[in-house]
Structure formats: structure tokens, C-alpha cells
Amino acid sequence: MYKKSVIIVIGIVIVLSLIGLAFHGLGAKNKGKVSQSDKIGIIYVDGVIIGGRGQSSVLMEQGGTDQIIKQIHQARDDGSVKAVVLRVNSPGGSAAASQEVGEELKKLRAQGKVVVTSMGDVAASGGYWLAACTDKIYANPTTMTGSIGVYMPYANWEELYKKVGIYQEKIKSGPHKDILSPERQMTDAEREIIQVMVDDIYNQFVDVVAQGRKMDKEQVKKLADGRIYTGNQAKQLGLVDELGNMYDAIDGASQLAGIEGKPTIKEFGKTSAWNMVFGPSEKISTLLEQFLFQKAGNQLNLGVPLEAAPEKWQVK
Amino acid sequence: MGNVFDALYDVLFQPKIAMQMIAEQKKISQAVIVFFLSLVIPLWALYFGMQDVGMSAMVPFVIGFKIVSSMLMWFMGAAVWHLIAEFLGGRGTGLGLFTTLGFAQFPQVFIVPLWVIAALLPASLKSIMMAVAALTIFGWSFFLTITAIKEVYEFSTAKAMLVMITPILAILVVCAIAFTFIGSAVTQMPMWL
Numbered sequence: 001m002y003k004k005s006v007i008i009v010i011g012i013v014i015v016l017s018l019i020g021l022a023f024h025g026l027g028a029k030n031k032g033k034v035s036q037s038d039k040i041g042i043i044y045v046d047g048v049i050i051g052g053r054g055q056s057s058v059l060m061e062q063g064g065t066d067q068i069i070k071q072i073h074q075a076r077d078d079g080s081v082k083a084v085v086l087r088v089n090s091p092g093g094s095a096a097a098s099q100e101v102g103e104e105l106k107k108l109r110a111q112g113k114v115v116v117t118s119m120g121d122v123a124a125s126g127g128y129w130l131a132a133c134t135d136k137i138y139a140n141p142t143t144m145t146g147s148i149g150v151y152m153p154y155a156n157w158e159e160l161y162k163k164v165g166i167y168q169e170k171i172k173s174g175p176h177k178d179i180l181s182p183e184r185q186m187t188d189a190e191r192e193i194i195q196v197m198v199d200d201i202y203n204q205f206v207d208v209v210a211q212g213r214k215m216d217k218e219q220v221k222k223l224a225d226g227r228i229y230t231g232n233q234a235k236q237l238g239l240v241d242e243l244g245n246m247y248d249a250i251d252g253a254s255q256l257a258g259i260e261g262k263p264t265i266k267e268f269g270k271t272s273a274w275n276m277v278f279g280p281s282e283k284i285s286t287l288l289e290q291f292l293f294q295k296a297g298n299q300l301n302l303g304v305p306l307e308a309a310p311e312k313w314q315v316k
Numbered sequence: 317m318g319n320v321f322d323a324l325y326d327v328l329f330q331p332k333i334a335m336q337m338i339a340e341q342k343k344i345s346q347a348v349i350v351f352f353l354s355l356v357i358p359l360w361a362l363y364f365g366m367q368d369v370g371m372s373a374m375v376p377f378v379i380g381f382k383i384v385s386s387m388l389m390w391f392m393g394a395a396v397w398h399l400i401a402e403f404l405g406g407r408g409t410g411l412g413l414f415t416t417l418g419f420a421q422f423p424q425v426f427i428v429p430l431w432v433i434a435a436l437l438p439a440s441l442k443s444i445m446m447a448v449a450a451l452t453i454f455g456w457s458f459f460l461t462i463t464a465i466k467e468v469y470e471f472s473t474a475k476a477m478l479v480m481i482t483p484i485l486a487i488l489v490v491c492a493i494a495f496t497f498i499g500s501a502v503t504q505m506p507m508w509l
Contacts, residue, residue: 003321003322003325003326004319004321004322004325006325007321007324007325008321010328013429014357014425014426014428014429017428017429017431017432018357018360018428020432021360021361021364021428021431021432021435022364
């Protein structure tokens with residue numbers, strides 16, 4: 001009987017501890033008046049902005065703007081998410097992919113959600129396109145931003161091919177079907193066609209910035225000569241609203257959304273345990289980017305990259 | 317030792333007698349209940365601990381791993397240790413060892429009250445207390461496992477420890493051999509850099 005009593009007492013202590021543990025955990029969460037219902041979603045835009053599904057592994061896909069758009073939709077459909085902080089750490093990328101995400105951000109705002117950008121190391125070109133589609137932009141004073149402009153790279157390897165002994169012939173359906181081919185000199189007519197395209201995309205970019213930043217189009221064009229700015233310079237020029245880090249952006253988003261107390265953070269696209277084990281790794285991402293943007297070179301011409309492309313493309 | 321309460325009391329306060337009786341009586345169902353309680357209750361602490369340090373994404377993976385690995389360790393540990401004990405002249409039964417090993421996990425339930433006490437301490441002492449608690453519980457379970465092997469096979473403490481560490485030594489030896497072979501293969505490769 002004595003032994004039974006001791007074990008029962010131990011059992012009671014353990015049960016009380018389990019209950020205490022549960023309450024202690026909840027107590028910790030309640031510190032600082034955390035709002036349980038109103039959340040701020042964080043969506044990360046890291047690396048080169050490129051359309052499609054990104055990297056694929058055996059069990060899942062990761063990266064690419066399709067994933068970012070999915071996360072924007074999740075934030076839109078989650079009633080508890082009152083605001084979204086777009087954490088941008090990107091040198092730019094494809095114009096179409098940037099435009100696609102930018103349009104989704106506008107739709108998210110139209111649904112009544114506040115969207116605030118927090119710029120990391122760099123948020124240039126396509127990265128700035130996305131930022132311009134949000135309610136407010138935060139940048140660090142040393143963030144690299146701006147680079148509002150478009151270019152289409154073209155390499156002429158004609159002389160090299162001659163030296164190597166490669167002579168390519170093409171049977172074309174039209175005179176411009178092989179425009180931007182690296183094995184021959186571009187014609188004046190083709191140059192004009194490409195210039196018109198670049199100007200068209202540039203004007204669309206300027207429109208997005210003018211509309212998003214509520215600036216005069218001519219004023220934007222003065223700033224949009226392709227140069228990069230520091231966060232500090234961008235603030236003075238009106239391209240950025242506030243100087244601050246991601247936590248300042250979270251506080252700003254919280255204020256704009258009218259969230260009282262400390263908001264609950266919900267990270268979209270957060271790496272799960274499953275993803276850590278079976279998902280694509282960072283190393284693969286780097287290799288993929290290297291292949292797409294350095295090795296494949298001009299084969300990506302028709303993707304119309306913004307000025308985020310590496311210098312290696314600009315063979316003269 | 318009529319019921320599970322008596323068995324648990326003896327495991328905590330008279331482990332030598334307890335392990336002898338448990339090995340004799342081989343009450344598998346009681347061992348299974350005690351083992352699962354000893355597994356599930358600390359997982360409660362683990363769950364809240366991981367939530368507190370912001371590792372909630374890892375919770376299903378870690379808990380799943382802990383459950384599967386603990387069960388495998390119980391079954392495989394009993395099988396391997398029994399084989400080694402028989403090689404060393406032990407006369408106990410595999411079922412006896414399996415039952416006692418189930419009961420040997422019981423001290424792990426104390427991690428929860430100890431965690432709660434640690435949580436009430438100042439932040440500077442909290443992690444130290446957690447580490448001390450974890451080490452104490454580990455040491456207690458280790459001691460009970462040694463006692464279980466001793467009493468099931470009527471071994472000396474040294475022999476029981478030898479049984480326990482032999483699988484670990486075997487793994488280390490296999491790893492050392494593997495690394496030796498891999499190392500010699502790598503050094504024979506042409507230098508690429």
C-alpha cells in the first residue's frame with residue numbers, strides 16, 4: 001500500500017507538471033500582449049527573380065515565382081493575416097516574372113491587406129519593381145536599390161566561331177526568326193526591333209514605379225537611368241519611404257494594418273523538417289543559378305532580363 | 317511485487333530486487349505500458365521545449381524520429397545484448413531482458429517535473445538546470461540498464477558494462493575500418509586541384 005501511494009504521488013506530480021508545462025508554454029507566448037488573431041505574414045524573395053516552378057526535387061518544388069505567387073495566395077486566403085511584409089533580397093531577374101509577382105501584390109492589396117517591403121542587402125531592378133507595388137518601402141541605409149531600367153544582352157561570337165571552325169546555317173521562316181543569334185552580327189533593323197522592345201518594357205517599369213510611388217512619370221524617368229542607389233540616397237529621392245530593418249518594417253506593417261500589441265508572425269514558405277531532409281538544398285540553388293545565368297548565357301535572351309544580369313553577359 | 321505500482325516503486329528505490337523480479341515474472345504488458353509512458357511523457361516536454369525555442373517546424377520530425385528510434389532501440393537493443401550476453405556465458409532469457417529494459421526507461425518521466433522547476437528558475441540557471449536534469453536522467457536510465465543486464469544474466473557489473481558497450485565498440489571498429497579503406501582509396505586518386 002505504501003509503495004502504491006508513493007507511485008500515485010509521483011504520478012500526480014507528473015500530471016501537474018504536464019499541465020504546468022502546457023500553461024507555461026502558453027504564458028510565454030502571451031508575454032508582451034501578443035495578438036493571437038492578427039498576424040503579419042512574411043514572404044521572402046531571395047535571389048534572381050525567375051519565372052516558373054524553380055528547382056524540383058524528388059518530393060517537392062522550391063523557388064521560382066510560382067512559389068512566391070502561391071505564398072501570396074495563401075496570405076490572401078488566410079483571414080488572420082492582416083498584413084504582409086515582403087522581404088526582398090534580390091538583384092532583379094526576368095521582367096515577366098517580376099511583373100507577374102507585382103500584379104499579384106497589387107491584387108493582394110486590393111483585397112484589403114497591407115503589403116510592406118523590407119529591403120535586405122540588395123533590392124534592385126526587378127526587386128525594386130516588386131517593392132514599387134507595395135504600400136510602403138523600408139530599406140537599410142546601405143541597401144543597394146534602384147537600377148530602374150531594362151537591357152537585353154547580346155553576345156557576338158562570330159569571330160570565335162570562325163577560329164574554331166564552326167559555320168552554322170539556318171533555314172528561317174522569316175528574316176528575324178534568329179534575332180539575337182550569337183553567331184552573326186545583329187542588323188540595324190534587328191537592333192531597332194530590340195530597342196523598341198526594351199523601351200516598351202522600360203516604359204512599363206517606369207509606369208509601375210510612378211503609380212506605386214505616386215510620382216510624376218517624368219520625375220521617375222530622371223531617376224530611372226539604370227543607376228543603383230543606396231538606401232539612404234533612395235530615401236532622399238523618394239524611392240524608399242523609411243530607413244530601417246525587417247523588424248521596423250514589421251512594426252510599420254502592424255501600424256498600417258491597425259494591429260494592437262505585438263503581432264504574431266507567420267512565415268510563408270518556411271522550410272519544414274520534411275523540406276530540410278528531402279527538399280532541394282541551397283547548394284543546388286546556387287548551382288542552378290550559375291547554370292542558368294552564367295553558363296547558358298545568351299540562350300536566355302528571350303527571357304528579357306532586367307539589369308540584374310552578370311557582367312559576363314555583356315560581351316562586346 | 318504484486319502489481320505495476322510495486323514494480324515501479326522497486327525500480328526507483330530497490331532496482332536490484334526489482335530487476336530480478338521483473339526478469340523472473342516477464343510481465344510484458346506492464347513493460348509495454350511503462351515503456352510507452354516513459355516515451356510519451358518526455359515528448360510532452362520536448363514538444364513545448366521546441367516550441368519555445370522556435371523550432372516548431374522540426375517538431376513532427378523530431379518526435380517521429382524519437383518514437384521510432386526508441387522502439388527500435390528497445391527491440392534491437394534487447395536482441396543484440398541478449399546475443400552478446402549468451403556469448404559471454406549468460407543464462408538469462410531474451411524476454412526477461414526485454415521486460416527489464418522497458419522498466420529501465422521509467423526515470424525518463426521525471427524530465428517533466430524537472431523541466432517545470434527549471435522553467436521557474438532565472439534565465440541564467442535555466443539551461444544549466446536543464447542540462448543537469450538531462451544528465452541525471454540519462455545516468456539513472458544507464459544505471460538501470462546495467463542493473464537489468466546484471467540481474468537477468470547474473471553477471472558482474474564489469475561484464476554487464478561490457479555487454480552494453482560491445483555493440484557501440486563494434487560500430488566504432490566498423491567505422492574505423494571503413495574510414496581506413498576510404499582514406500586509402502582517396503589517397504590513391506590523382507590530384508585534381
